[in-house]
Amino acid sequence: MQKIAIYPGSFDPVTNGHLDIVKRGLDIFDRIIVAILTNPGKAFLFTLEERLDMLHQSLQEIPNVEIDTFDGLLMDYAAQRNACGILRGLRAMSDFEYEFQMALMNRRLNREIQTVFLMTGLKWIYTSSSIIKQAAQFGGNIEGMVPPLVEEKLKQRYAQNTTAK
Helix, strand or coil: CCCCCEECCCCCCHHHHHHHHHHHHHCCEEEEEEEEEECCCCHHHHHHHHHHHHHHHHHHHCEEEEEEEEECCCHHHHHHHCCCCCEEEEEEEHHHHHHHHHHHHHHHHHCCCCHHHCCCCCCCCCCCCCCCHHHHCCCCCEEEEEEEHHHHHHHHHHHHHHHCC
């Protein structure tokens, strides 16, 4: 039986840190489902369709990866997809408390599905979608922090926002 993990997130946008977690997660799991939680109550820079497209293009050469969306409880989705694990990346201690609380709640909801934390590669320790978006918004160089396609999309999006004012 295949060991399947769910790698949940908003991926607004996908970063090279996310891709690193997926690649290293495949050393542990046979298949990874990168799953975007649909959350209509949260404001995103990119639409769900745009995020799906960026993930598909960024992950197309990595085997055994599927991209999907879900709503509701992560553990319900994981059970529906026959996953045995939830894959999460940790950058710093600031991530740990929140992720630990979520892992404990998820364990309470379904003890059969384990949460696996991977420490972010040192190269990506300060990389987050929020910081990258902020840098891109003010014209900062984000080359190498996101896939080239995402870098271009960020430049386009912020150029649109500047000309719209």
